[in-house]
Amino acid sequence: xxxxxxxxxxxxxxxxxxxxxxxxxxxxxxxxxxxxxxxxxxxxxxxxxxxxxxxxxxxxxxxxxxxxxxxxxxxxxxxxxxxxxxxxxxxxxxxxxxxxxxxxxxxxxxxxxxxxxxxxxxxxxxxxxxxxxxxxxxxxxxxxxxxxxxxxxxxxxxxxxxxxxxxxxxxxxxxxxxxxxxxxxxxxxxxxxxxxxxxxxxxxxxxxxxxxxxxxxxxxxxxxxxxxxxxxxxxxxxxxxxxxxxxxxxxxxxxxxxxxxxxxxxxxxxxxxxxxxxxxxxxxxxxxxxxxxxxxxxxxxxxxxxxxxxxxxxxxxxxxxxxxxxxxxxxxxxxxxxxxxxxxxxxxxxxxxxxxxxxxxxxxxxxxxxxxxxxxxxxxxxxxxxxxxxxxxxxxxxxxxxxxxxxxxxxxxxxxxxxxxxxxxxxxxxxxxxx
Amino acid sequence: xxxxxxxxxxxxxxxxxxxxxxxxxxxxxxxxxxxxxxxxxxxxxxxxxxxxxxxxxxxxxxxxxxxxxxxxxxxxxxxxxxxxxxxxxxxxxxxxxxxxxxxxxxxxxxxxxxxxxxxxxxxxxxxxxxxxxxxxxxxxxxxxxxxxxxxxxxxxxxxxxxxxxxxxxxxxxxxxxxxxxxxxxxxxxxxxxxxxxxxxxxxxxxxxxxxxxxxxxxxxxxxxxxxxxxxxxxxxxxxxxxxxxxxxxxxxxxxxxxxxxxxxxxxxxxxxxxxxxxxxxxxxxxxxxxxxxxxxxxxxxxxxxxxxxxxxxxxxxxxxxxxxxxxxxxxxxxxxxxxxxxxxxxxxxxxxxxxxxxxxxxxxxxxxxxxxxxxxxxxxxxxxxxxxxxxxxxxxxxxxxxxxxxxxxxxxxxxxxxxxxxxxxxxxxxxxxxxxxxxxxxxxxxxxxxxxxxxxxxxxxxxxxxxxxxx
Numbered sequence: 001x002x003x004x005x006x007x008x009x010x011x012x013x014x015x016x017x018x019x020x021x022x023x024x025x026x027x028x029x030x031x032x033x034x035x036x037x038x039x040x041x042x043x044x045x046x047x048x049x050x051x052x053x054x055x056x057x058x059x060x061x062x063x064x065x066x067x068x069x070x071x072x073x074x075x076x077x078x079x080x081x082x083x084x085x086x087x088x089x090x091x092x093x094x095x096x097x098x099x100x101x102x103x104x105x106x107x108x109x110x111x112x113x114x115x116x117x118x119x120x121x122x123x124x125x126x127x128x129x130x131x132x133x134x135x136x137x138x139x140x141x142x143x144x145x146x147x148x149x150x151x152x153x154x155x156x157x158x159x160x161x162x163x164x165x166x167x168x169x170x171x172x173x174x175x176x177x178x179x180x181x182x183x184x185x186x187x188x189x190x191x192x193x194x195x196x197x198x199x200x201x202x203x204x205x206x207x208x209x210x211x212x213x214x215x216x217x218x219x220x221x222x223x224x225x226x227x228x229x230x231x232x233x234x235x236x237x238x239x240x241x242x243x244x245x246x247x248x249x250x251x252x253x254x255x256x257x258x259x260x261x262x263x264x265x266x267x268x269x270x271x272x273x274x275x276x277x278x279x280x281x282x283x284x285x286x287x288x289x290x291x292x293x294x295x296x297x298x299x300x301x302x303x304x305x306x307x308x309x310x311x312x313x314x315x316x317x318x319x320x321x322x323x324x325x326x327x328x329x330x331x332x333x334x335x336x337x338x339x340x341x342x343x344x345x346x347x348x349x350x351x352x353x354x355x356x357x358x359x360x361x362x363x364x365x366x367x368x369x370x371x372x373x374x375x376x377x378x379x380x381x382x383x384x385x386x387x388x389x390x391x392x393x394x395x396x397x398x399x400x401x402x403x404x405x406x407x408x409x410x411x412x413x414x415x416x417x418x419x420x421x422x423x424x425x426x427x428x429x430x431x432x433x434x435x
Numbered sequence: 436x437x438x439x440x441x442x443x444x445x446x447x448x449x450x451x452x453x454x455x456x457x458x459x460x461x462x463x464x465x466x467x468x469x470x471x472x473x474x475x476x477x478x479x480x481x482x483x484x485x486x487x488x489x490x491x492x493x494x495x496x497x498x499x500x501x502x503x504x505x506x507x508x509x510x511x512x513x514x515x516x517x518x519x520x521x522x523x524x525x526x527x528x529x530x531x532x533x534x535x536x537x538x539x540x541x542x543x544x545x546x547x548x549x550x551x552x553x554x555x556x557x558x559x560x561x562x563x564x565x566x567x568x569x570x571x572x573x574x575x576x577x578x579x580x581x582x583x584x585x586x587x588x589x590x591x592x593x594x595x596x597x598x599x600x601x602x603x604x605x606x607x608x609x610x611x612x613x614x615x616x617x618x619x620x621x622x623x624x625x626x627x628x629x630x631x632x633x634x635x636x637x638x639x640x641x642x643x644x645x646x647x648x649x650x651x652x653x654x655x656x657x658x659x660x661x662x663x664x665x666x667x668x669x670x671x672x673x674x675x676x677x678x679x680x681x682x683x684x685x686x687x688x689x690x691x692x693x694x695x696x697x698x699x700x701x702x703x704x705x706x707x708x709x710x711x712x713x714x715x716x717x718x719x720x721x722x723x724x725x726x727x728x729x730x731x732x733x734x735x736x737x738x739x740x741x742x743x744x745x746x747x748x749x750x751x752x753x754x755x756x757x758x759x760x761x762x763x764x765x766x767x768x769x770x771x772x773x774x775x776x777x778x779x780x781x782x783x784x785x786x787x788x789x790x791x792x793x794x795x796x797x798x799x800x801x802x803x804x805x806x807x808x809x810x811x812x813x814x815x816x817x818x819x820x821x822x823x824x825x826x827x828x829x830x831x832x833x834x835x836x837x838x839x840x841x842x843x844x845x846x847x848x849x850x851x852x853x854x855x856x857x858x859x860x861x862x863x864x865x866x867x868x869x870x871x872x873x874x875x876x877x878x879x880x881x882x883x884x885x886x887x888x889x890x891x892x893x894x895x896x897x898x899x900x901x902x903x904x905x906x
Contacts, residue, residue, distance in 0.1 A: 007649070007718075007904075007905035007906065009673055009901065009905060010673075011673075013502075014495040014497070014498060014502065015499070015622045015623055015671075016495070016497035016498065016617070016619065016623065017495055017497070018496070021494075021495070029901070029905050029906075108623075110623065110624075112624070112643070114644065128645045129644060129645065131644055131673070132624070132642075132643045132644025132645070133622070133623075133624065133642075133643060133644075134622070134623040134624025134643045135623060136497070136623045138497065141496050141614070141615070142496055142497065142591060142614075142615040142616065142617045143593075143613070143614060143615030162593075162613050162614055162615050163488065163491070163595075163610070163612045163613035163614065164488065164610050164611070164612070164613065165487070165488055166487055166488055167487055167488065168487050192490050192492075232485070232486075232487055234485060235487055420490065423487065424487050424490055424509075424510045425510065
């Protein structure tokens with residue numbers, strides 16, 4: 001019996017969710033055996049459009065379940081429940097070098113999901129879909145409070161979970177691009193951890209004085225967390241990505257003021273002068289500028305900057321002295337930092353020092369540098385303004401979309417388990433190497 | 436210890452503490468606190484300043500009101516009594532609340548979907564009991580009924596974890612953790628459009644996308660006004676839906692406590708939907724509750740339009756009487772009051788008014804003319820309408836007319852008159868009118884069976900609509 005394709009039913013459950021939650025996209029009442037394209041469209045804050053699509057064949061009941069059925073082609077293949085989000089790419093004709101990052105975390109990402117007749121690959125804008133739904137993807141759960149922080153000269157934003165607390169706290173550090181990036185801290189607060197997103201490169205102080213912040217800046221940020229009546233000073237963690245890991249390693253090992261309950265370092269390295277300031281770390285990097293390479297597309301490859309890793313402790317944070325649990329997350333295809341090599345070296349250092357029971361190492365073969373919360377699109381390279389040199393260039397991050405997406409999903413899940421275990425549990429910090 | 440004893444103990448200790456304070460020098464330092472051992476014993480296990488509060492999650496935290504949510508707690512002491520409490524404000528500002536008593540597992544966790552409530556607003560394993568078990572907070576106005584007025588904003592429910600087995604509105608309690616859950620009547624992308632053309636008073640809800648869509652005309656009862664919350668939900672399920680006001684609305688003609696519109700109005704509303712460019716004109720159904728059921732049957736048999744299917748909930752086949760508008764002003768048609776009965780609390784029961792034998796014969800629609808599938812939903816404890824008898828009449832007439840296959844009946848024991856979208860609390864009785872005298876009417880229904888009915892009926896209604904409007 002021929003069914004009118006206009007009666008096709010499309011649903012995405014849940015229609016409102018946190019960005020790290022899964023959804024189920026279901027097409028029903030299509031003609032059994034018919035060819036269908038499921039399409040996702042998102043317009044980000046800077047006006048650029050991103051799209052993903054996948055080709056399916058409706059089963060005998062006229063159903064396509066994106067979580068169970070196999071995509072035969074499109075921006076992803078195979079059974080990928082969240083492929084419509086992580087395989088999003090700029091629409092044809094877009095400016096090169098785009099990267100999707102949410103600035104305003106108080107509004108959701110809106111994604112329009114449609115189903116089209118046939119196996120389409122382009123021209124979606126000109127066609128009428130069979131059905132459409134809109135989903136909201138949120139970085140903030142209801143009740144999470146967003147509090148801009150300017151005391152002690154900081155440029156930061158505090159996100160407090162709903163409820164009376166007290167909550168564990170976390171200092172959230174991004175990398176060399178600077179800016180006040182809030183979305184990961186907002187998401188962590190949505191998971192019960194009071195999180196402070198900190199701008200330490202393009203902060204008000206640095207922009208006005210043209211100077212790099214001292215260690216005190218980070219100590220003040222820690223103080224804001226530790227002194228807050230709803231945050232437990234004894235349960236504060238630090239999370240860094242890229243350059244943020246340099247601060248995190250230094251703090252975890254050398255700081256007399258900041259006492260970390262645990263630390264998470266994503267895509268970073270322990271390579272820096274011992275117990276140095278941010279300025280000294282940046283100079284150290286610049287001194288190796290001759291190691292910067294370019295590929296055929298003229299994309300910058302920075303990963304050799306800190307290689308080779310010396311076998312002695314020259315210019316390496318002495319992680320053998322770390323006293324708190326440490327979670328390392330690295331992508332083996334990281335083209336921006338030598339994160340994998342550094343992680344291997346740190347493992348060896350800690351094994352020699354006898355504190356490797358504190359280390360949890362997650363290494364992902366096809367992941368690149370930007371290992372972020374899951375289901376957001378991967379870009380292999382993008383336009384990047386390095387805040388210390390002020391230059392804009394096309395930087396190669398690395399990673400293969402599928403492997404990178406898997407790494408983001410897996411590492412985020414394990415990161416939350418790691419943080420919850422160490423920040424919420426009443427027992428003494430325990431190793432989680434079984435992760 | 437029982438909540439009352441705990442409160443007494445606390446009171447006694449507070450007095451002791453005050454005496455200690457009076458006898459001591461006030462020095463803001465640690466040693467001061469260490470001299471008050473009784474206070475320290477009192478302090479909640481979690482607030483010793485060393486451990487974070489227990490971890491409470493609700494998933495999904497933003498959901499449509501017909502979606503289940505799962506509430507879990509962890510990092511709690513094992514085998515300990517805890518109370519889960521929910522509070523929210525209605526659009527009118529009234530506080531509604533519920534609570535459930537649990538005992539945590541050996542690993543210090545609990546789950547609302549797997550564990551049993553051993554006390555509170557509901558008992559047993561009821562994943563959504565915290566929602567359908569809500570009641571107005573003590574001290575609230577009498578006769579409240581929970582109905583969403585503004586469907587473009589969610590209900591925000593504060594779900595809290597409290598220490599011990601307590602009654603949140605009566606006992607002194609300590610909130611250990613909380614999450615806010617949003618409960619929506621509208622999916623993202625659904626558009627709301629006011630429809631004041633041709634004097635049709637209603638709200639049209641369009642699903643996202645170009646369409647075209649199957650559609651539903653949505654009708655409520657004599658309570659009047661414009662109730663948008665079921666139409667907005669239907670649009671969230673992919674049906675273009677028009678909620679129609681026909682009594683008790685400022686934009687309708689005539690006195691607000693009478694039905695001043697007739698068949699031509701209802702026909703025009705149905706055609707408005709049919710003719711809409713984004714609606715599939717031969718896939719338009721009608722859903723009606725209470726008097727809205729009668730309107731539904733009238734449109735299907737007396738106006739010439741051809742609906743594709745009908746859903747009737749607890750309503751009559753003939754005309755009952757206008758009693759009051761949504762603001763409580765009353766004008767009574769004396770000849771029909773004779774069928775009102777009262778219970779021992781003075782609550783009015785309208786049930787007899789709609790007994791087929793009591794209905795004016797000319798008002799009874801020509802049921803044999805029905806030509807499309809009809810689903811009739813009966814609350815067996817309906818005290819406002821004679822639903823069973825009316826359902827019997829429709830079934831019998833259709834059988835005699837050789838069309839028994841058109842009729843589907845869903846019958847729910849213990850369910851009352853107001854069978855609405857799921858997980859909202861049932862009002863067994865609510866305020867019907869204020870003038871000339873204050874009247875509370877009995878709708879019927881008991882909490883747990885009514886909640887089960889709402890959940891089951893909604894799913895079956897959606898399946899019925901999909902089967903008839905999407906083929």
